[in-house]
Amino acid sequence: MELVVVNILDGLVTGLLLFMLCSGLTLIFSMMGVLNFAHSSFYMLGAYFAYQISTYTGFWAGLIFAPILVGIVGALVERYGLRRVHQYGHVPELIFTFGLALLIEEIVQFFFGSNQMAYDEPHSLDFTAFSIAGNAFPAYKVFMIFMAMAIFMVLLYILTRTRIGLIIQASLSYPNTVQNLGHNVPLVFMGVFGVGTALAGLAGVIAGPVLGTFPGMATVLGSIVFVTIVIGGLGSLWGALVASLLIGWIQTFSASYHVVFSDMLESIGFTKPVIIEDSMLRDLWTLTLSQIGPILPFLLMVLVLAFRPQGLFGKRES
């Protein structure tokens, strides 16, 4: 029972972290109709910028300035890259962001090399918040949970309660009408792209110390982020939240329970062959749940796309 609670909390941390990335990505998608392949690269940039800043001033300055820097980079990319490619259609846009993801990884390696950076959590949060049946729960994770919750609240408030949010929501559905009413829609797009990438950057700042700051960190999370927003439904903020939590829990639960497939096979009546080395099915007997865990999100995504292309909460097909 205690293990379940620990896993729920760990999954919550992973899920909320995913949500920080997905919320920006899904906003950008519903605005411009383009899936930003480089989104997790901005997450990586956030971690690296924060690391660089933290070497001068410490963690907290990085927490504030790194996301702003990432947001500026993102806005510039939208203004001078994406807007240019937009005229060719959606597929070149997707290819552009894909190329951007490759390039950002190379640029990061160019400046910081391929080793992991010594980017750590601040000393003020380096203690155990509480422990459940001997499992220590670090204060930094509590901090992560509260940060993500706060971001979700602020985002929801801005989108539904403020004038800017109204304009953004209107530009989602009727960009031309909003433009005719005198609003600068390209500027809104640039702003949303900037804020979305800044959110990704913030996720990077927070996740860097826990998940490691290295050039592959974008690739590790990149496809999972896509999987999440596709499962949740492209363009749906609530869908992104639910899917992020779902995937966070799937990953933590599958990693921490030791389920061996041979037990299951034996329980439904199969017997394990004595000579197992020559059998083509030998992997079925040695398989464990923790091996399958990383695959489950992809499997879920393929199933969702094949049978419910609009995702769990999505209203439209892309």
Place this chain on the structure above:
Amino acid sequence: MTVAKESSAVTNTRMPWFNISQAMPWIMAIGFLLVLPVMFASGSALTIMNQMAITIIFALSYNMLLGQGGMLSFGHAVYMGLGGFFCVHLMNMVEYDNLWLPLPFLPVFGGLFGLIFAILIGSFSTGRAGTVFAMISLGVGELIAASSIIVVAFFGGEEGISGDRTMGPSTFGLDFASQLEVYYLTAVWLVISALAMFLFSLTPIGRIANAVRDNAERAEFLGYSQRHVRFISFCASGFFAGIAGGLFAINFEILTEENLNLATSGSILLITFLGGVGFFIGPIIGAIVFTLLQTVLSLYTEIWQLYVGTLFLLTVMFFPYGLTGLIAMHIRPYKLGKISMLYQSYLRMSVPAIVCILSLFSLLEITFHARHAAIGEEQMRLFWISFNSHSILPWLVVIALALGSGWMVKSLAPDIKEAWDEANYVGPGK
């Protein structure tokens, strides 16, 4: 992203079965392939050429999806990889279980295996084009790449599986122990598959694939199911990717998870787009240029991927029809007889442009060396000059060169624009 320009010319007239002017490029290509190993006989050159030929087949099969069918796939390596894995298993069966299978026919089986998987996956993924198709292909690709590490019996886990191509029954007295024999085998398969893919693009189904890509709704009104059309292109593409996989298995005798993952799928997208998706010859040019860049650049610099990535991004932004599109842009001035007008301004531009690019390269190289060289190792060589990368002088020289030549490029740009407009102007000079 259309090929309407080049395709409409072919369809309207009814073709005789054999047309010398159409067959000419193919005959020249075959002649070229025969002569190549005589010109470049060294082992490393043969290795590069084999790799190039395999990449060309793979890129052509990818262009069946992206260029001809309008399907952006992020998981095309799966079909090549699976075909290759299957072929390595067949090679091992030839070696240990006395299966009678001459090596030259092995790629067919790779192709068939690719086809089977394309049928399985295509049956649900080709329902939609655009973003949904791209996402499904990404999901399936990641799924299979991740499973390949778990399913050790078939994929061999982390270290992959390897075989030996020389153990088969000898065909025409060849045992394929030498690189040269493998080269000719690959070249034969290259011609066969390229020709087959070209002919496929001329068949009614190939034409309808173009129609579905350009306007799926209209194609449906003509009575064609867009899903069905995409499915057929997808299967054909999977088949040829499988052939490329079979050749990969013969050439390298080992396949690993790397042949299935997103990096490989991404690089084939990069190659095809760099060459130009709107043209049949585009992927061929892309594969040749990319393989050369990869092998030559990586000899001289550690950060070649940075250059290739930059080149790719610039292509997407400024030349959406790729290198071939860049060449094709000059057909019109050529036909107007005004191509000579461009020479002069190109020539004048070339010197500052080359200096600008080289000085930017140098700037990157010096920065990289200054940041990453081992401690105490401050000397570096660049363009046959040895200097200290930690001193200020080389930086100043390179930055001055870059700024100076950049300013010249900028001031020459209107000149080129003017010459270009003039050369494309129909009728007597303005």
